[in-house]
Amino acid sequence: MQGDRNPLSALVPVLAGLRSLIQALPEGRTVLALPILALACLALTACPPVTGTPPECLPHCRGADLKEAMLVEVDLEDADFREADLSEASLHQASLAGSDLWGADLSRAGLEAADLSGADLTRASLNGARLRWANLSNARLQGADLRDADMAWTNLRGAVLDDETQIADKWRLAWDLVNHGAAGKSLQGVDLSQAGLRDSNLSGADLSQADLSRAGLNGSDLSGADLSGADLTEAYLRQAVLAQATLSGATLVGADLTGARLSHANLQGAILTGADLSRARLEGADLTGADLRDATLTGATMPDGEVHE
Secondary structure: OOOOOOOOHHHHHHHHHHHHHHHOOOOOOHHHHHHHHHHHHHHHHHOOOOOOOOOOOOOEOOOOEOOOOEOOOOEOOOOEOOOOEOOOOEOOOOEOOOOEOOOOEOOOOEOOOOEOOOOEOOOOEOOOOEOOOOEOOOOEOOOOEOOOOEOOOOEOOOOEOOOOOEOOHHHHHHHHHHHHOOOOOEOOOOEOOOOEOOOOEOOOOEOOOOEOOOOEOOOOEOOOOEOOOOEOOOOEOOOOEOOOOEOOOOEOOOOEOOOOEOOOOEOOOOEOOOOEOOOOEOOOOEOOOOEOOOOEOOOOEOOOOOEOO
């Protein structure tokens, strides 16, 4: 899921509004949220999706005032938004690939699942922006302000940061791991929950006691890594390589391990309840004391070499 367009991202503005409404209810009156949610479900199934309208200034929108503009799913590729005001704009699933956003104000903008690949965001303000599932691959972020930005599952592969880029330590670490790997490094106890780490090289890394809950690790190389005691609750590990990894005592509740390679991995005492191990390779793995209740094992190759039906 991480690094890919999330099919539910179009619902983000609706759900965000609902959350604010529910949080505003008096204490003890949250039961009132039930009819609100019911009406929302009816609206989402009966009404067409909301999309934005391209601004009249395209493709030359340098310095334009587009504050709070509705630009959901709009094609804005290769446009000139240099120093434009896009603060609080709705840009969910919009395409801004290759656009010039130098010095632009995107503070508190909704950019969930937006495509910003190759965009120039040098000195842009993304303070408080919502960048979940956004694609920032190969984007230029020198001197950009990403403080308080929500960067869960953001694709930062190839993005350019510098010392002046203001970004939370957690997301800078995620950027570093995606682009430079962590083979053999000590990352004991780090918080990388919901980080976009797809196809990263983490082989042999010490990630013991790390928080990797809901982290996007599809296709990553974790062979020989120490993940003992790590929290991998609902982590995305499709096609990940975990051969000879240590996962003793790790929590993998609801994790997606479809097609993962876990040959000779140490899973002693691991909690795998509700995990999806479809087509996983577990030859020679140690599952002593592992909790596999409600786990899906269809097509998985078990430690004894037998394929689970």
